[in-house]
Amino acid sequence: MRAIGIREFGGRDKLELLDLPEPRVAPDGVKIRVRAAGVNPVDWKLREGRLEPRFPHVFPVVPGWDAAGVVEEVGPAVVELAPGDEVIAYCRKHFVGEGTYAELVSVPVGFVARKPETASFEQAAGLPLVALTAYQALFFSAGLTAGESVLVQAAAGGVGSTAVQLAVDAGAEVIGVASEANRDHVLALGAYEVVDRDGDVAAAVRELVPEGVDVAFDVYGDETLGDAVRDGGRIVSIAAPPTYRERDVLPSYVFVRPNGEELDELARLYDDGRLVVELQEVLPLEEAARAHELSEAGHVRGKLVLHVSD
Numbered sequence: 262m263r264a265i266g267i268r269e270f271g272g273r274d275k276l277e278l279l280d281l282p283e284p285r286v287a288p289d290g291v292k293i294r295v296r297a298a299g300v301n302p303v304d305w306k307l308r309e310g311r312l313e314p315r316f317p318h319v320f321p322v323v324p325g326w327d328a329a330g331v332v333e334e335v336g337p338a339v340v341e342l343a344p345g346d347e348v349i350a351y352c353r354k355h356f357v358g359e360g361t362y363a364e365l366v367s368v369p370v371g372f373v374a375r376k377p378e379t380a381s382f383e384q385a386a387g388l389p390l391v392a393l394t395a396y397q398a399l400f401f402s403a404g405l406t407a408g409e410s411v412l413v414q415a416a417a418g419g420v421g422s423t424a425v426q427l428a429v430d431a432g433a434e435v436i437g438v439a440s441e442a443n444r445d446h447v448l449a450l451g452a453y454e455v456v457d458r459d460g461d462v463a464a465a466v467r468e469l470v471p472e473g474v475d476v477a478f479d480v481y482g483d484e485t486l487g488d489a490v491r492d493g494g495r496i497v498s499i500a501a502p503p504t505y506r507e508r509d510v511l512p513s514y515v516f517v518r519p520n521g522e523e524l525d526e527l528a529r530l531y532d533d534g535r536l537v538v539e540l541q542e543v544l545p546l547e548e549a550a551r552a553h554e555l556s557e558a559g560h561v562r563g564k565l566v567l568h569v570s571d
């Protein structure tokens with residue numbers, strides 16, 4: 262099968278087109294013919310070797326943890342899905358190697374959900390990792406509830422734009438943090454105010470909500486966001502375990518987990534028109550290096566996706 266992978270850690274020049282054996286299917290596994298693969302910052306971080314201390318790597322390493330495609334084969338213990346079903350999956354396993362920049366990927370059935378019917382394969386491929394991250398951070402870790410206020414950093418990016426929509430849908434009041442160029446975009450997603458990423462974010466939030474917000478969602482590791490949180494509030498980070506201890510603010514850290522049931526719920530929200538995936542650009546699989554270049558530049562609005570097969 263065709264895949265894009267690396268034989269050693271390094272720069273974008275290490276990405277090459279490979280002809281690899283098809284992945285095996287576990288008894289409880291699902292083999293997916295990948296139509297589109299979402300691109301996430303973790304893809305180039307793992308290409309650089311930054312995940313090496315945490316996960317075993319099997320070379321050649323094929324990056325990519327997001328897939329949308331069609332079930333090709335199921336293991337003998339799988340009853341939930343059958344060949345031909347259109348699915349999505351967040352494909353992070355206990356090792357790094359057999360990723361989704363490939364024509365076929367195998368994952369445990371528990372990672373897989375039905376593709377939203379109203380989404381293209383490309384839109385659907387942009388959903389799993391970012392939507393599960395936002396969902397688990399806001400509702401599982403920070404316990405956000407209706408009527409609360411939440412500050413979302415990097416609100417125009419993949420995770421942030423999903424978090425804004427999910428929080429608004431849950432009845433929370435959202436303040437986004439973004440560059441001036443993305444202000445209108447974040448307002449259109451449902452935030453009631455946007456503060457400029459280049460200013461003093463906590464001071465700007467305190468002008469809007471003097472007592473501080475209930476929850477801050479820290480996407481890039483800016484602990485000054487904790488200053489925008491009320492006493493007794495929560496700050497959840499996906500950058501690193503926060504050390505925020507100066508006040509009565511509860512810190513937590515999320516590393517997104519595969520979860521097919523949660524993904525099914527997120528796909529339903531998509532089909533109900535309550536969650537949208539905006540695509541910045543769809544590139545052919547062969548242009549994975551260009552996709553990494555765009556992601557590494559740090560100005561992605563919505564999602565980058567690779568078209569893998571027809």
Ligand SMILES: NC(=O)c1ccc[n+]([C@@H]2O[C@H](COP(=O)([O-])OP(=O)(O)OC[C@H]3O[C@@H](n4cnc5c(N)ncnc54)[C@H](OP(=O)(O)O)[C@@H]3O)[C@@H](O)[C@H]2O)c1
Pocket residue numbers: 301302303390391394414415416417418419420421438439440441443458480481498499500515516517556559560561562563
């Ligand atoms: N722990 C986890 O499980 C987990 C899961 C998913 C993602 N992540 C991490 O979360 C981060 C965001 O992921 P993503 O998919 O949302 O990325 P993304 O789509 O590439 O986000 C890009 C947006 O973030 C903003 N941004 C970029 N650099 C920033 C910085 N240093 N400070 C503040 N804002 C910045 C920019 O918007 P503006 O120009 O408007 O500021 C840009 O449009 C990445 O580092 C990723 O690895 C962690």
